[in-house]
Amino acid sequence: MTRHNRILLSCVYWAFVAYVFVPLILMVLMGFKDSKFIGFPIRSYTTDWYTGVLQDTETLTAFGYSVAIAVLSTVISVLVGTWIAVLLEGRKFWGRAVILGMTILPALIPGIISAIAFRIYARLLGIETGMGAIVWSHAVHNVPFVVLVVMARLSTLPKSQIEAARDLGADPLIAFLRITFPYLVPAIMGASIFCLLLSFDDFVRSFFLGGYEPTLPVLIFAKLKSGMSPEINAIATVALVLTAVIGVWAERFTRRMNKD
Amino acid sequence: MTFPASAREERGATAARDRTFWGKLSGWAPYGAALRVATASPRRQFLILAICPVIWVLTQHLGPMVQMLRVSLTDAYPVAPGTPQHFTIEHYLAFFHDPLFWQPFFRTLSFAGVFTFCTLVLTYPVAYFLARHVRPKNRMLLLLLLLIPFWVGEIVRTYAIMILLGNTGAVNLVLKWIGLIDRPIPFMYTSFSMGVGIVYLTALYMLLPLYSALEKLPASLNEAAADLGAGAWTRFRRVTLPLTLEGISSGCTLVFLISTGFYATPVLLGGPSTTVFAETIAGFFHVAGDQWPTGAAFAIIMFLAALLVTAAFQKLMSSLRKGDSK
Numbered sequence A: 001m002t003r004h005n006r007i008l009l010s011c012v013y014w015a016f017v018a019y020v021f022v023p024l025i026l027m028v029l030m031g032f033k034d035s036k037f038i039g040f041p042i043r044s045y046t047t048d049w050y051t052g053v054l055q056d057t058e059t060l061t062a063f064g065y066s067v068a069i070a071v072l073s074t075v076i077s078v079l080v081g082t083w084i085a086v087l088l089e090g091r092k093f094w095g096r097a098v099i100l101g102m103t104i105l106p107a108l109i110p111g112i113i114s115a116i117a118f119r120i121y122a123r124l125l126g127i128e129t130g131m132g133a134i135v136w137s138h139a140v141h142n143v144p145f146v147v148l149v150v151m152a153r154l155s156t157l158p159k160s161q162i163e164a165a166r167d168l169g170a171d172p173l174i175a176f177l178r179i180t181f182p183y184l185v186p187a188i189m190g191a192s193i194f195c196l197l198l199s200f201d202d203f204v205r206s207f208f209l210g211g212y213e214p215t216l217p218v219l220i221f222a223k224l225k226s227g228m229s230p231e232i233n234a235i236a237t238v239a240l241v242l243t244a245v246i247g248v249w250a251e252r253f254t255r256r257m258n259k260d
Numbered sequence B: 001m002t003f004p005a006s007a008r009e010e011r012g013a014t015a016a017r018d019r020t021f022w023g024k025l026s027g028w029a030p031y032g033a034a035l036r037v038a039t040a041s042p043r044r045q046f047l048i049l050a051i052c053p054v055i056w057v058l059t060q061h062l063g064p065m066v067q068m069l070r071v072s073l074t075d076a077y078p079v080a081p082g083t084p085q086h087f088t089i090e091h092y093l094a095f096f097h098d099p100l101f102w103q104p105f106f107r108t109l110s111f112a113g114v115f116t117f118c119t120l121v122l123t124y125p126v127a128y129f130l131a132r133h134v135r136p137k138n139r140m141l142l143l144l145l146l147l148i149p150f151w152v153g154e155i156v157r158t159y160a161i162m163i164l165l166g167n168t169g170a171v172n173l174v175l176k177w178i179g180l181i182d183r184p185i186p187f188m189y190t191s192f193s194m195g196v197g198i199v200y201l202t203a204l205y206m207l208l209p210l211y212s213a214l215e216k217l218p219a220s221l222n223e224a225a226a227d228l229g230a231g232a233w234t235r236f237r238r239v240t241l242p243l244t245l246e247g248i249s250s251g252c253t254l255v256f257l258i259s260t261g262f263y264a265t266p267v268l269l270g271g272p273s274t275t276v277f278a279e280t281i282a283g284f285f286h287v288a289g290d291q292w293p294t295g296a297a298f299a300i301i302m303f304l305a306a307l308l309v310t311a312a313f314q315k316l317m318s319s320l321r322k323g324d325s326k
Helices: A002-030 A048-055 A057-088 A096-108 A111-125 A131-154 A159-167 A172-201 A204-209 A216-225 A230-259 B005-016 B021-027 B029-038 B042-072 B090-097 B099-133 B136-151 B154-165 B170-178 B191-216 B219-227 B232-243 B245-260 B264-269 B277-286 B289-325
Strands: none
Touching: A002 A230, A002 B099, A002 B136, A002 B154, A002 B191, A048 A057, A048 A230, A057 A096, A057 A131, A057 A172, A057 A216, A057 A230, A057 B042, A096 A131, A096 B042, A111 A131, A111 A204, A111 B042, A111 B277, A111 B289, A131 A172, A131 A204, A131 B042, A159 A172, A172 A230, A172 B021, A172 B154, A204 A216, A216 A230, A216 B154, A216 B264, A230 B136, A230 B154, B021 B029, B029 B042, B042 B289, B090 B099, B090 B289, B099 B136, B099 B191, B099 B245, B099 B277, B099 B289, B136 B191, B154 B170, B154 B191, B154 B264, B191 B245, B191 B264, B219 B232, B232 B245, B245 B289, B264 B277, B277 B289
16 A cells, blocks of 8 residues: 555656656757747757857847846845844844844735835835846845845854854954854855846846846747747747756755755 | 953953954954944944844835835825825725726636645645655755756746647647647637646745655654554545644745736736736836826735735634644
């Protein structure tokens, strides 16, 4: 009976693996199709779509734009998120629960509502739609993830190390910079990469806060609305490979850092 | 153990003579002065630590929602200079007047509910298999395998589903091959294609809470139940399921909230008969700014409704949990 279950469940697992992988594999394959028409079967293959995309300034600009936004917003999220985490972790004070709740809030608001709220707020603050507005919205949206990851790591910091540093004459700031911060580095690295990917993949905030220049997901969306073509597959595949490789590398990296 | 303050200062003076960067920094007079001012009392030290995060959270996290609420209650936004602004609830009332507004709203809520349930049914056996039937050594590997596709963005994965389900897509090709159909089934631009896409995008958010709930469950409980004569189905229903309700509850909450917020996926995978509320809301922001208050009001309605549904669901789940422990 148990063996039966086991076999059945492993079939379900592999079916699920197929469900998450097959659509992506098919999409990658379609980018090599030697025809403008999207659809199966694929009779002959070509790499023309890729060479075309790598020479297309529109795509390359969008790609660079997305990367710049991801990096800038991540720097802000990590700075602010780490600061909030240091304030909240292991400290009891009046209003802590409220601040924690508000910190998590951006992660819980459904995408479209968050995008609209940022759009309205950007006007209040006088931020023009475009790169600045996108960076700002991504930064705010990603702060909760940094806070959660850094708080988890901070809770495992041995308090005796800080006490030892203080006893040896370090002031609070130096104790933080030389003991706490190095201890947090793995968490901060992990959170940064998570933020980079979230920002790079984000569509809805970039779409509502963007100016005339599209980010990569917005560009793919715009192209899709005017019709499917293997060119889009080539662009999407480049984005896919990049994000998947960074994601897997980050996963391994943080795992190894946490083990040390 | 702490040394008396005088001992600390003495050591501080030794450190100041250090040639290292840190030694130079703590010996540098302006730094010392600033530090003395900042750490004059624990209260002041705390205030300096707390002020920036509190301001950020209030203005950046809460601010957009508060401003959206304010705009939703004004008669026109942005206001022309010189004209007075009036508070009104007409934008909220507009929602109930037109079926064009509330139909997508209820569609969104019911779709999100159905998709959440589908995600739960689909991922529970997967999480169960990973947590209970795989050796701990291989567990991480098999879990990581599932995480890879989830690093890929929303738009790219939506497009992948378009290719899978299109009239000349892979599913139709296979069905034709086996001889089940002559003409392609029009999967695309229906609630079905939208469901496949949204379940695809949210499955991970269900899988991870379920997995961690199942992993915490000691195997001995199941063995004890088996010793007492419970069959496989009874064991699942009376032991495993009640003890993973917490994971189910948090997974469903997360997936429900995320599902209500999708915009691009319904636009690309859905059709005219599956317009969701996100598209309705977005419509008010594509055109001239004078419709912003209505859009803001609708966004507030949507957010409150989603929160209400998840709160009610969590209440239900916690009462189920309590009822079971009795």
